[in-house]
Amino acid sequence: MAEFLSSEAILARLVSFDTVSSKSNLDLIAWVDSYLGSHGIRSQRITDPLAAKASLFATIGPEGAGGICLSGHSDVVPVEGQAWTSDPFTLTRRGDKLFGRGSADMKGYIAVCLAKMVANKATALTTPVHLVISYDEETTCEGILPTIARFGHDLPKPRAVLVGEPSLMKVANGHKSAVGYFTCFKGREAHSSKPSDGANTIVAGAMLVAEIERLAAQFRERADATSPFDPPFTTLHVGVFKGGVARNIVPLDTMVNWEIRALPGLDMQAVVDSLCTHANRVILPYLTATAPESAITHERQFWLNGLAPEKDSFAEALALRCSGGNHTIVVPYGSEAGQFQAAGISTIICGPGDIAQAHKPDEWIAVSELRTCEAFLDRLFEGCRAGL
Template sequence: MIRSSSREMIERLVGFDTVSAKSNLALIDFVQDYLESQGARCRRIVNAEGTKANLLASLGPDQPGGVVLSGHSDVVPVDGQPWDTDPFTVVEKDGRLYGRGTADMKSFLAIALGLVPEIAAQPLAKPIHLAFSYDEEVGCTGVASLIDTVSRQLPDPALVIVGEPTSMQIVNGHKGCFLFETEITGQAAHSSLPQLGANAIMAAGKIIAHIAGLAAEKRAAADPENPFDPPYTTFNMGEINGGKAINIVAQDCRFTWEFRPVPGEDTDAIIAEVERFAMAEVLPELQEFAPHASIEIRRPATVLPLAPEKDGAAESLVRRLTGANDSAVVSFGTEGGLFQAAGLSTVVFGPGSIDQAHQANEFIALEQVAACEAFLLKLCDWARS
């Protein structure tokens, strides 16, 4: 059995359609009103457009040494997925709660919210902070202002727990994700007279082939002792669009790509090498017959890797409260690396399985909800001491 407060909060949060392309303000309004009614001190950090917001809430004394429980409020789209039920209405079946965000990752936030009345009633010696971010699913682009607020306005927390779905297993490391858009502008011409134009698709192909070469180099140099799967930095081409017709030299081409570095990778060197090749070897060929030709490489989002911390405060506390002896690393990214980069000891630990994320009929097992409840109650006891 799980607490009725957990079930009710999971239903409420899943009921807000916070797909990343939409506003999350209705959810934030609800959560802030609820938390302030329980005596929490809330800080809302709104984006420049006023359409989305992070929320940081604090319970207990205004002093250093507390814990930040962090999660993202947005979810991925459901369009085109064969759901058996309304994805924004929680349905219980066979010991599972189905709905978009049940695993990734509204349940963690909901369970914490359900326990707030008990937490607020305790004589806490250390503060507990709840952090709700936006736009995690589109490259962790919203959390930066939240982390800045934590760093600048809170007494230094001792640690951060990011409640992504890890099946309540300790994750102390993950890969990063560097996202790029490359846009090439050449010159259109009749395909029988290619010397009068500059083919953007051919230029894109050369850059893509160079990136594929970098990927092969990383794979060949993989350290078999590296715990990640796969044990090296990976690359991917996600989209490509260009050209108008078979008999026209392509004037435009755009492609998106990413690389996912293992902790410790020299990411600046990878970026510099791609930019060097594009600007020094591909662009001059484009500009031979089209001086105005251009190549633009943009980085819309960066998810920093999370590196295992030797004797880190976050992992040590979760180990102590759970009795766990093992930890793991994962290849998917979280906001954890950004918290760590800000100097905060961070671990990823939460209910549900990543295997259920981003697909139709997403669910969380009730036993995972119960396990998270038990952990957070132990955390509350820790905060009292």
């Protein structure tokens, strides 16, 4: 006789797997696979090219295209250097709060989805409900892409995706797009008494930072006060600047790690191209004037598609109906939602817990949030029985 676990019991199991993004998530996926399998729910693994991680795609209800897809990521951020009151990988209840890494972001949502998939397995759905669990969301947001690539081929392409990132169960229809780059400068070392014998890469890096700041100021000036985003403009930011060895050596290497967070709809690639062109036309000649072997290289760290608000979209109307809400919000963080939307699928974000608790020591989710999410999914399954 297969076991029926509560949302809390499932969450305790999910939290017990240390699925920090740098590690394998296969143990968690195997457990979910076998739990669903014990209830007769079919699921498929989509393994990453190195076979160290996998996504899982499960379906209940009729076969065929369409359906509603519930989406969550299995990976979590690291706990190193954080002061936790209890073991981050043991779900611990104190009052109305469940503490554990990933409890809010976003194993709580996955736990409720699993409990409700199992509870509704035997009911007569006319619309299929899918669950997809991904990896590498916290690092590149690209772990979902191999699954999306199979939609419409050997996996059904959903009509709508509900991404359960923590939003306190409010319906979010937008977030910014983002891109991160490492720019590396190679110049020539020299004794600091003769700076003109070398090619100073710290100066070159500073020239890039100045150009990034110039573009950032342009976007700031063009702020759209009616935009729901905070801040209501595209931002550029430099987070890491590393270069040089000692004061009396002209620095050979410098690295700048920078990002853009763009309003949905902005051509982010054009901004990247303009910075790369500036590096080639203005900064590189400064270095090659004394050291022809100098080089500037740009390595993309990640690319995140934005989620552009689509007023009254199918997913938005559905989520508002299930949540009982009457307005939407936008969220300040990135998610896989933009990747689904880029594949032409109506997508929103709505999940239990508060992003304010995510990524921090003593991450927690309120038990009441799990209950609210359960009620949301109950209404969704009702709709999937009645025909959406």
